Amino acid sequence: MIREVIVTTADAAGKVHIAPFGLISAGEDWIIAPFRPSTTLDNLAALPFAVANYTDDVRIFAGSIIGRRDWPLAPIAGFPVPRLAGALAHAELSIVRTEDDPQRPRFFCRVLRRENHAPFEGLNRAKAAVLELAVLVSRLDFLPREKIEGEIAYLKIAIEKTAGPDEAEAWSWLMEKVSARLSLD
16 A cells, blocks of 8 residues: 655755655555655665655645745654654654665655644545646656646546545646646657
């Protein structure tokens, strides 16, 4: 199973990086598998801790994909990496072992502590559509135009039927990136 979250990491100097990730289930633990090169990979190598931020705010997923990474953070007492201030919940992760790989190393993470901050009030189809579009946007450089256009046409149905203002905003950010890419083709 893969769970879509926002991961916060920090470098040795404490500079925080925010990135969307699909955490891979490993029993009670999680695996973070960043591609080379990446800031998350560098941060985990320098400071072996991360926070899995559970959020239903799809603007953070969309924003992170297109470079909008300035989201409010909150410190965690006794933990070296902050969490997203708006997270519904978070899990504090400690790297217990690493498997090197030339393309995508795996960081095996033990959950040290979980904390809830706000109630989860459900999803709508538009949130799921934005997440899928975010994944699609992260792969624009190697997917064929027909695949991109077909996926967007299908996902747009959920946006038109169920999106609120946050989902519509996130969708528009991602579509700007798609339009820019497709105009180059």
